[in-house]
Amino acid sequence: KAKPLSDLAIATSAIMQPIFDIAKNAGIPEEAVEPYGKYKAKIDVSKLPVTQSFGKVVLVTATSPTPAGEGKSTVTVGLADALARLGEKSMIALREPSLGPVMGVKGGAAGGGYAQVLPMEEINLHFNGDIHAITTANNALSAMIDNHLHQGNALQIDPRRITWKRALDMNDRALRHITIGLGGPGQGIPREDGFDITVASEIMAVFCLATSLTDLKERLSQMVIGYTYDKEAVTVRDLGVEGALTLLLKEAFKPNLVQTIEGTPALIHGGPFANIAHGCNSLMATNTARKLADIVVTEAGFGSDLGAEKFMDIKARKGGFAPDAVVLVTTIRALKMHGGVLKSNLGSENVQAVKDGIVNLEKHVETVRTFGVQPVVALNRFITDSSDELDFVLEWCAEKGVRVALTDVWGLGGEGGLDLAKQVLELLDENNDFAPLYDVEQPVIEKINTIVQKVYGGKGVVLTDKAKKDLLQIEQNGWDILPVCMAKTQYSFSDDPKKLGRPEDFTITIREIIPKLGAGFLVCLTGDIMTMPGLPKKPAALQMGIDEQGNAFGLM
Numbered sequence: 001k002a003k004p005l006s007d008l009a010i011a012t013s014a015i016m017q018p019i020f021d022i023a024k025n026a027g028i029p030e031e032a033v034e035p036y037g038k039y040k041a042k043i044d045v046s047k048l049p050v051t052q053s054f055g056k057v058v059l060v061t062a063t064s065p066t067p068a069g070e071g072k073s074t075v076t077v078g079l080a081d082a083l084a085r086l087g088e089k090s091m092i093a094l095r096e097p098s099l100g101p102v103m104g105v106k107g108g109a110a111g112g113g114y115a116q117v118l119p120m121e122e123i124n125l126h127f128n129g130d131i132h133a134i135t136t137a138n139n140a141l142s143a144m145i146d147n148h149l150h151q152g153n154a155l156q157i158d159p160r161r162i163t164w165k166r167a168l169d170m171n172d173r174a175l176r177h178i179t180i181g182l183g184g185p186g187q188g189i190p191r192e193d194g195f196d197i198t199v200a201s202e203i204m205a206v207f208c209l210a211t212s213l214t215d216l217k218e219r220l221s222q223m224v225i226g227y228t229y230d231k232e233a234v235t236v237r238d239l240g241v242e243g244a245l246t247l248l249l250k251e252a253f254k255p256n257l258v259q260t261i262e263g264t265p266a267l268i269h270g271g272p273f274a275n276i277a278h279g280c281n282s283l284m285a286t287n288t289a290r291k292l293a294d295i296v297v298t299e300a301g302f303g304s305d306l307g308a309e310k311f312m313d314i315k316a317r318k319g320g321f322a323p324d325a326v327v328l329v330t331t332i333r334a335l336k337m338h339g340g341v342l343k344s345n346l347g348s349e350n351v352q353a354v355k356d357g358i359v360n361l362e363k364h365v366e367t368v369r370t371f372g373v374q375p376v377v378a379l380n381r382f383i384t385d386s387s388d389e390l391d392f393v394l395e396w397c398a399e400k401g402v403r404v405a406l407t408d409v410w411g412l413g414g415e416g417g418l419d420l421a422k423q424v425l426e427l428l429d430e431n432n433d434f435a436p437l438y439d440v441e442q443p444v445i446e447k448i449n450t451i452v453q454k455v456y457g458g459k460g461v462v463l464t465d466k467a468k469k470d471l472l473q474i475e476q477n478g479w480d481i482l483p484v485c486m487a488k489t490q491y492s493f494s495d496d497p498k499k500l501g502r503p504e505d506f507t508i509t510i511r512e513i514i515p516k517l518g519a520g521f522l523v524c525l526t527g528d529i530m531t532m533p534g535l536p537k538k539p540a541a542l543q544m545g546i547d548e549q550g551n552a553f554g555l556m
């Protein structure tokens with residue numbers, strides 16, 4: 001049997017339409033299109049026609065992921081293509097890939113097979129410079145802080161209590177803890193610092209939740225960078241640099257337009273991780289897509305316990321809209337891993353392991369329903385799946401009254417997602433009772449407990465002494481009325497990445513709570529989760545390169 005073509009081979013052999021044609025079909029007037037080459041553009045939203053009608057939002061989430069990803073982006077792209085084939089005006093809103101996972105584990109994040117967004121390499125590498133701009137704004141703020149210390153420290157910032165970190169869009173564990181300012185009086189004030197990956201930075205979150213340049217500037221000004229010797233919070237406004245930071249982000253803040261292999265328009269903008277940040281593309285992109293299309297297909301990172309929970313409790317709450325339907329992607333491979341099979345043994349049939357692992361899907365279905373929304377399960381088909389394995393999942397769904405569609409958009413493009421699209425359309429015709437899970441006015445502990453119990457299926461939460469101290473400070477400052485953004489491993493409902501399937505009777509340990517006042521949430525760090533990941537033993541980068549003709553290889 002011939003080896004299937006790689007994502008990159010399929011992407012580079014696809015024929016793209018000029019971006020102006022894609023824009024025109026999407027209802028974007030020429031004067032709003034700012035082309036970046038032939039096939040990418042930024043959209044000046046101030047030049048879009050005014051409308052009061054907004055498209056419906058379909059959120060794509062998944063069961064707890066295995067290391068390679070479950071095909072959420074692939075299904076997001078394929079579903080929008082399938083809806084277009086059925087004559088619906090659909091548009092995609094996706095996150096932009098971070099170079100951390102591209103060079104590290106995944107090798108790319110623009111969908112896969114015949115359900116991809118193009119141009120694949122450019123989307124995966126330095127896409128229109130947005131992440132560069134966000135990294136630069138982040139590090140400009142760091143430079144301003146250190147310069148302030150060096151120039152006399154008028155604000156009396158305690159160098160030991162600076163919480164703002166530098167950022168880099170790469171997995172680089174060696175930069176987690178660093179010492180800066182060494183070398184004598186001319187080199188600044190020595191202090192400890194560290195790097196976060198850009199996609200975990202507060203500027204990325206602010207960028208994704210801001211609704212206008214004015215809102216962006218206001219949110220940037222509210223970010224806390226640390227504390228004075230008297231333990232008073234110091235903000236960006238105190239340093240007076242919100243204007244400069246907003247200016248650095250002005251071009252990046254415009255959503256990016258690209259196309260799928262089948263010519264469906266896609267806005268790709270902003271890319272916070274879902275385990276250590278809020279995991280959704282920008283509100284600018286989602287709102288722009290809602291104005292232009294009747295159905296917007298969007299994705300939130302990792303499983304429904306992470307990205308989808310944050311989509312519902314943070315993004316939809318802030319954006320003032322509800323998800324109209326949820327697609328829950330799962331694979332036979334993932335269910336087998338949740339049933340105890342090792343990655344190296346996934347190729348052989350094992351119906352019993354699927355039966356053992358289906359508890360993970362069951363919990364994700366329950367979680368989505370907790371928000372008052374019905375899911376449709378997209379069973380993302382791999383060529384290694386056996387018909388008995390697939391039948392088991394289809395029958396299980398039928399028995400439990402869960403909508404399910406066998407989906408092969410990876411192999412067939414939109415054609416392979418027609419059943420899924422039809423079921424999504426049926427769901428969109430039904431009313432749902434969407435509501436965020438908690439009220440922001442509730443005490444912080446209650447908010448966290450609600451998530452732990454209703455979303456993760458755990459018993460409750462335990463705070464370390466450090467986290468208790470953080471919480472006290474948050475309450476004393478009156479910041480406790482913000483939503484919470486959990487930072488938790490994506491592999492398990494619990495904070496232990498090894499507990500697959502559907503763990504029960506566990507507690508979640510919170511070791512630190514970090515107020516992110518610009519983003520408007522409190523980040524709760526659980527377990528051993530890191531805001532700067534490391535590279536794996538064999539990074540995807542080892543396979544990558546480019547030939548003399550300029551053809552890339554090794555991007556998966």
Ligand code: ADP
Nearest residue numbers: 069070071072073074111112113380381382410
């Ligand atoms: P996620 O969004 O869940 O992280 P992606 O959509 O990025 O996952 O897919 C991860 C990888 O898996 C991609 O390389 C993609 O080509 C591959 N993939 C997705 N679906 C399938 C499938 N049905 N068969 C084979 N490979 C697939």
